[in-house]
Amino acid sequence: MYPSPPQSALRRMRIATLAIGTVVGLAGCAAATPTTSPTPLEAPSAAPMTPSPVPVPLAMTVTSDDFVDGGPLAAAFASCGEGNENLNPSLNWTGVPDGTQSFVIVVVDPDAGGYVHWVHANLPADTTSIEAGSSRELPGDSGLNTSGGGGYMGPCPPSPGHHYEYSVWALDTVLTFDQRPSMGHVLKESAGHIIGTGTIVGIY
DSSP states (O other): OOSSSOHHHHHHHHHHHHHHHHHHHHHHHHHHSOOOOSSOOOOOOOOOOOOOOOOOOEEOEEEOSSOOTTEEOOGGGOSSSTTOOOOOOOEEEEOOOTTOOEEEEEEEEGGGTSEEEEEEEEEETTOOEEOTTOGGGOSSEEOBOTTSOBSOOOOOOSSSOOEEEEEEEEESSOOOOSSOOOHHHHHHHHTTTEEEEEEEEEEO
16 A cells, blocks of 8 residues: 555665765765875864755545545446446545645556556646546646556456555655656656655555
8 A cells, every 4th residue: 555655665765865874974984084194284174964864755635536445446447347437536635745846646556566557747736636537638747557558547457356556645846757757767756755645545
């Protein structure tokens, strides 16, 4: 589930922080090493170097007018089977952190190894909801799903009972892409910028 950013993103954040700390530590050791000189010189005092902390995402609340958290998804939101229309369900979110510059919407199926059904970046910061079936009309950047296509791809599990996580991330920046981004690209560019997250789960 994604009440917080994917663990891979958080691991990247922690690794980046450790790497910065290591570089700072090495720089401090190098500065302390004496140099050979016929005339002793007083070393200038160095300002302390502190790595920038990685923001801890705040909890946001995500709801839908079309299903309840942990409840079933209607066939209209699926991409296969009788009654499917491949529509995205409506989403609403509250508890947006101060400093939010854009939103990312991510839909994954953890029961299928994290299969990406939708990733949409750079929703404007004043957006607090999307309507059902609006995925193709949303502002921002529609990314690639696991099938290689763009836009929303509804559930189509090999057997019933899969959990679909509809997550919203609040970012303190607007992401820049030179082509349609993959989930990996969005994760990489979002690392260190996710300041709020929320998830609602539907079952199909």
